[in-house]
Amino acid sequence: MELNVDDRGNGPAIVLLHGQPGQIHDWDRVVPELVEDHRVVVPDRPGYGRSAGPATGLFDGADVLAADLRARGVEGAVVVGHSYGGGVALALASRHPDLVAGLVLAASIGSAAAVDPFDRIAALPLVSDAIAYIALQILPPWLLRIPVDLDVGSGSDLTAVPKHRLTEKIDLWRRRSIWRSFATEQRALVAESDDLTHALSGIEQVAIVLSGTRDRLVRPAAARDLTERLPGARLELLAGAGHLLPYHRPDAIVAAVREVSALTFA
Numbered sequence: 001m002e003l004n005v006d007d008r009g010n011g012p013a014i015v016l017l018h019g020q021p022g023q024i025h026d027w028d029r030v031v032p033e034l035v036e037d038h039r040v041v042v043p044d045r046p047g048y049g050r051s052a053g054p055a056t057g058l059f060d061g062a063d064v065l066a067a068d069l070r071a072r073g074v075e076g077a078v079v080v081g082h083s084y085g086g087g088v089a090l091a092l093a094s095r096h097p098d099l100v101a102g103l104v105l106a107a108s109i110g111s112a113a114a115v116d117p118f119d120r121i122a123a124l125p126l127v128s129d130a131i132a133y134i135a136l137q138i139l140p141p142w143l144l145r146i147p148v149d150l151d152v153g154s155g156s157d158l159t160a161v162p163k164h165r166l167t168e169k170i171d172l173w174r175r176r177s178i179w180r181s182f183a184t185e186q187r188a189l190v191a192e193s194d195d196l197t198h199a200l201s202g203i204e205q206v207a208i209v210l211s212g213t214r215d216r217l218v219r220p221a222a223a224r225d226l227t228e229r230l231p232g233a234r235l236e237l238l239a240g241a242g243h244l245l246p247y248h249r250p251d252a253i254v255a256a257v258r259e260v261s262a263l264t265f266a
Helices: 057-070 082-097 119-120 127-138 163-175 178-202 220-229 250-264
Strands: 005-007 013-017 039-044 078-081 099-106 206-212 233-239
Touching: 005 127, 013 057, 013 082, 039 057, 057 082, 057 178, 078 082, 078 250, 082 178, 099 250, 119 127, 119 250, 127 178, 178 220, 206 220, 206 250, 220 233, 233 250
Parallel strands: 013 039, 013 078, 078 099, 099 206, 206 233
Antiparallel strands: 005 039
16 A cells, blocks of 8 residues: 655654544644654555555554555654544554654544544444545535634634645545545544553553643543553643644644654654
8 A cells, every 4th residue: 555655854753644534734834843853754644645545444554654664764753643643653653663762642542532422423334434424525615615714723623724725625535535534444443442442551652642622522531541541651731722733733743742752862
């Protein structure tokens, strides 16, 4: 499976994994702050952006990523995961620990506490497809009628995304049938959450868990549970931030990456 990857810079490696749905450009506010002194690797995960092949589950996604990183000669990276991408980062650290020197988990899934009743309903056969199709094929054009060029510090997730990026996202979602990828990952989230939860105690890399106090998708309580289960983790709560931390608080992500990088590459 071929990933579409932005790979720039020199120095210690940083890998940025987007959420569900997502794409490389979700990290536009983070990459420029790191690329001068790090090698920054930003893949479109399987089934998203311009990567070839279908979406996968958490552990299969980690295996695909591991193969790509090894082919690029990337070892011992600080891996940053947003939302579902954080689950892939954790699966990578569990299955391929040599590739992961440290973790930054932003609004990340990881423990079963992040899976709520709606997630379980949305993972049911046929229901997952219907919800994903409505959410990513039918509703998105209406989002373009909402004025979103507002302060990116706002707690609203929509107001955090520049309108030109939202337009690009919606176009890609509809042309690539991204709803199928979303549905696949939603089913995997529920099916694999227990296995990932059990794996957390064996992940010993230093980790910073970032959680917005206004996040309604992966709530701070789930972030606390994730932090408690990871031996080398600490939690940082970001006042007023929502779920889309790469847009809301890129500064916090950059600071966390630099802290983990300093600890792991000293």
